[in-house]
Amino acid sequence: MALESTLLLKAGLVLLMAAQVLPSGSACNRGFYERIINDLCLAKFKLDMGGLDRTLWCSWPDTTKIYEGLTNCTFQVALRMDCFWPNQIVDRFFMHLHQSYFHDCPLTGRLLHDPPISILAPFIAVPVLITLLMTALVVWRSKRTEGVL
16 A cells, blocks of 8 residues: 555656646646646545545544645645646536545534524523613603703
């Protein structure tokens, strides 16, 4: 596995150096960029995810380093090839990746939840009480017209 990883990194470095040496008509060769992120970044991601138990693929704490490595790889390749990042290629790349690896992951744990009642109650009660107090104060002052002005 270490030998595969080393060979993969060497191949990636050769491809990145070739991207720097070969002339291109525009600043970013989009087809070549897509091929590099598939051959280099995706291959490393597949290797890393293959080393992780399939039941842990939906566990964010277990996959975060691998995912950050993939994101950083696509960014570094874009930087070296004078491509904007993020771009449509990267968007499609990650959409395909999510459809392949994370389509069965439940949404629980990522959805927003209401805070506990011990935190929520003061944020509701204080404004309501202040509103009632101010209303009572205005009514009380309007009934006491003597001494005003």
